[in-house]
Amino acid sequence: MSAASSAREPTRAVHDGEPTPSPVRSPFVMVGHPVAAAPATAADGDGDGLCVNGICVVPAPAKSGVRPAAD
Amino acid sequence: MSQPLGEPLQVEVWSDVQCPWCWIGRRRLQEAVAATGEEIELVYRSFELAPDVPVDYDGTSVDFLADRKGMPRDQVRAMMARVTEIAAGDGLEYHLETARQTNTVLAHELLHLARERGVQEHLKERLFGAYFTENRHVGDVEELVSLAVESGLDAAEARAALADHRYLPAVRADVAQARAYGINGVPFTVVDGALGVSGAQSADVFAAALRQARAARAGATSVTAS
Numbered sequence: 372m373s374a375a376s377s378a379r380e381p382t383r384a385v386h387d388g389e390p391t392p393s394p395v396r397s398p399f400v401m402v403g404h405p406v407a408a409a410p411a412t413a414a415d416g417d418g419d420g421l422c423v424n425g426i427c428v429v430p431a432p433a434k435s436g437v438r439p440a441a442d
Numbered sequence: 443m444s445q446p447l448g449e450p451l452q453v454e455v456w457s458d459v460q461c462p463w464c465w466i467g468r469r470r471l472q473e474a475v476a477a478t479g480e481e482i483e484l485v486y487r488s489f490e491l492a493p494d495v496p497v498d499y500d501g502t503s504v505d506f507l508a509d510r511k512g513m514p515r516d517q518v519r520a521m522m523a524r525v526t527e528i529a530a531g532d533g534l535e536y537h538l539e540t541a542r543q544t545n546t547v548l549a550h551e552l553l554h555l556a557r558e559r560g561v562q563e564h565l566k567e568r569l570f571g572a573y574f575t576e577n578r579h580v581g582d583v584e585e586l587v588s589l590a591v592e593s594g595l596d597a598a599e600a601r602a603a604l605a606d607h608r609y610l611p612a613v614r615a616d617v618a619q620a621r622a623y624g625i626n627g628v629p630f631t632v633v634d635g636a637l638g639v640s641g642a643q644s645a646d647v648f649a650a651a652l653r654q655a656r657a658a659r660a661g662a663t664s665v666t667a668s
Contacts, residue, residue: 398623399638402654403647406627406640421507423521425641427461427491428627 450481451655456489456620456630457566459546459580460503462525462536465570467629467642469532474648480656485557486566488550488616489628497545497581506543535575542573544581547613552586554609556595565593634658 406426421427455471457464475482492506499506507518522538529536549569556565568589572578579585583604590600603609620630631639631648634655639647 399632400636401638401640402633402651403639403641403643406643421491421511421513421521422462422525425463425467425643426627426629427458427463429491 450483451652452634453482453484454487454632454635455484456487456616456625456632457628458489458491459549459569459573460541460543461489461491461628462522462529462538462574463642464629465534465574466525466529466532467631468566468570469534470642470645471631471648473645474652477645478649478652480652482652484563486553486562487620488553488613489620489625489630490546490550490613490617491628492543493545493547495543495545497548499543499545501543502539503541503543504539529574537575537577540577542577542579544579546581547610548583548586548604549580550613550616551604551607551609552590552595552600554612555600555603556590556593559595561594565590565595568593 406424453471455464455467457467471484474480492510495506495510501509504515504518504522507513508515513521519539522536526536526538553562553565553569556562569580572585572589573580578589580589583601586604587597587600591597620626623630627640629642631651633639633651636658637651637655639651
């Protein structure tokens with residue numbers, strides 16, 4: 372299944388009055404309202420966390436398919 | 443989009459078993475399917491929110507977010523309370539504070555086996571319930587085999603697949619595809635390979651995406667026929 376090929380501007384969202392980058396910079400035509408990416412750590416200090424506003428985000432590229440440790 | 447007009451819409455959802463919004467999003471997508479009367483072919487793609495957590499992490503999801511991600515516990519509990527309340531509004535029972543944090547790569551491997559056997563949706567639903575409602579250990583092999591059997595899989599086949607990791611490449615491929623698409627949050631829903639819905643949006647939004655995809659097929663058919 373291939374995605375739409377045209378490049379688009381990254382979706383932006385407004386959260387708590389300030390524009391924040393969306394977690395999505397995708398090749399898709401987005402439907403619905405932009406979902407704000409939540410800062411991943413408390414260091415951001417604005418009350419956001421990993422799973423807010425309808426989405427759970429990862430702070431950085433995750434290692435794919437890492438085997439679980441045995442312990 | 444070049445799928446046949448009358449065929450089911452192709453829906454792919456990137457999600458993780460421990461993602462509270464993903465179960466909520468699943469309910470809302472189901473509601474949209476019922477409201478529109480659309481037929482869909484649904485595939486769940488793998489996404490790992492915490493691939494570095496050990497399978498036997500000794501703690502709850504509160505511990506994980508507080509200790510590993512540096513979030514104040516009060517903030518974690520407040521976040522969970524909000525999600526729990528929203529989930530209840532969608533008919534889901536969450537016990538997030540006592541959920542057992544683990545590594546979900548084995549669950550994802552099992553979901554790929556389930557897809558091959560035609561029971562992926564059943565297993566996905568079962569995994570969500572096991573984690574969020576029953577607080578079962580969804581990283582443990584025997585727990586996973588038990589859930590697999592409940593979903594119609596053969597115990598021996600499930601255990602063997604989890605032992606030799608035959609579906610790990612498929613999990614990695616899904617994660618890599620998500621990264622290529624720029625997806626770093628879930629749920630992320632793709633309809634007919636062209637329309638995207640980020641997050642657990644309302645059923646109305648999912649319904650709009652389904653209708654838009656169907657209309658696009660009709661438009662493509664019309665153009666082809668003219």
